[in-house]
Amino acid sequence: AQTVTQSQPEMSVQEAETVTLSCTYDTSESDYYLFWYKQPPSRQMILVIRQEAYKQQNATENRFSVNFQKAAKSFSLKISDSQLGDAAMYFCAYRQGAQKLVFGQGTRLTINP
Amino acid sequence: EAGVVQSPRYKIIEKKQPVAFWCNPISGHNTLYWYLQNLGQGPELLIRYENEEAVDDSQLPKDRFSAERLKGVDSTLKIQPAELGDSAVYLCASGRGRTDTQYFGPGTRLTVL
Numbered sequence: 137a138q139t140v141t142q143s144q145p146e147m148s149v150q151e152a153e154t155v156t157l158s159c160t161y162d163t164s165e166s167d168y169y170l171f172w173y174k175q176p177p178s179r180q181m182i183l184v185i186r187q188e189a190y191k192q193q194n195a196t197e198n199r200f201s202v203n204f205q206k207a208a209k210s211f212s213l214k215i216s217d218s219q220l221g222d223a224a225m226y227f228c229a230y231r232q233g234a235q236k237l238v239f240g241q242g243t244r245l246t247i248n249p
Numbered sequence: 250e251a252g253v254v255q256s257p258r259y260k261i262i263e264k265k266q267p268v269a270f271w272c273n274p275i276s277g278h279n280t281l282y283w284y285l286q287n288l289g290q291g292p293e294l295l296i297r298y299e300n301e302e303a304v305d306d307s308q309l310p311k312d313r314f315s316a317e318r319l320k321g322v323d324s325t326l327k328i329q330p331a332e333l334g335d336s337a338v339y340l341c342a343s344g345r346g347r348t349d350t351q352y353f354g355p356g357t358r359l360t361v362l
Contacts, residue, residue, distance in 0.1 A: 140291075171350075180252070181292075181340070181353040227291050234347035236282075236305060239291025 138163045140230050142240035149218045150248050156203075157213045157243045159228030168232040170204065170211045175242075176224040184226070187211065215245075223247045251275065253354030255341050261360045267329035270357045274322065274343030281318060282351060283326050284340040292340050298324065299347060331361045 139162045149155035161170070172184040187195045187204050194202050199219075203212045215222055228240040254273040262268050274281050279300050284292035295314065297305040300321035309316065313332070318324040328335055338358050342351040 173353075180355040183350055183352070186350060229291070236294040236297065237292075237351060239293070242289070242291055 138165075138230055138232065138238050140228055140238050140240040142226075142228055142243050144243045145241070146244045146246070148246040148248055149215075151218055151220060153218055154214060154216045155218055155245065157215075157226050157228075157245065159211045159213070159240055161209050161211065161228075161230045161238075163209070163230065163232065165232045168230060170202075171229040171231070171237070172200070172202070172211075172213045173227045173229060173239075174222075174224045175227065176221075181227070185213065218247050220247050220249065253341055253343050253352055255339075255354040255357055257357055258355060259358050259360075261362065262331055264333055264361050265330040267327065268331050268359060269328075270326045270339050270341075270359075272324045272326070272341030272354060274324075274341070275352055278343035278345055278349075278352075279321070280344045280347050280349065280351075281324050282340075282342040282344075283316060283324070284342065286338040286340055286356070288337070295326070295339075297347075304347075328359075331359075333361050335359060336361045 141160045168189045170187045173181045174184045175181040185197045199216045201214045225242045227242045229237045231237050281298040283295040286292040296309045298318045316326045338356040340356045341354040344351045
């Protein structure tokens with residue numbers, strides 16, 4: 137079974153600085169999707185960024201970018217120029233084809249002003 | 250475009266009582282998901298619908314949980330009877346198809362006393 141591991145339960149960063157959240161996954165498949173979702177306190181989960189495994193180029197969405205290392209099964213999220221509104225739980229997730237999303241345990245990110 | 254709507258947002262009940270949660274997906278989204286999110290953890294899939302058909306309900310505790318999606322639009326998730334361990338957030342998500350990005354609702358936080 138596929139598993140997703142986020143080894144950092146909590147992270148903190150100073151406002152305007154850069155932070156990287158780690159994620160590793162286990163799969164024997166070659167074609168799959170990876171996601172980072174953000175869940176602010178008491179608010180709904182929203183998609184931050186998505187990566188298709190067949191694409192070598194790392195996905196980027198404004199201040200958010202990923203470092204996708206397929207051979208190492210690693211999928212880290214980099215947040216540049218951190219803002220107070222970035223404070224949230226961040227979940228890494230894996231999906232193979234039309235199968236279910238498998239989520240990691242989450243990383244709680246705190247932004248220090 | 251309106252997002253996924255869920256109600257109620259919060260529910261407190263006594264154990265052994267029944268409870269129901271309602272979800273209205275984004276218009277045009279054929280695929281609907283119900284997830285269970287325990288405190289401090291990532292969501293876990295309970296059931297997935299393709300239109301009105303439940304295509305993956307392997308994680309749904311069928312002795313006390315039931316779900317329906319009449320007419321392939323709105324969906325209801327029911328627990329009867331509720332147990333203390335059912336206290337969690339119940340998330341609904343939808344997508345255009347089974348390989349599309351999933352968009353989440355705000356969730357229903359259930360507390361069983």
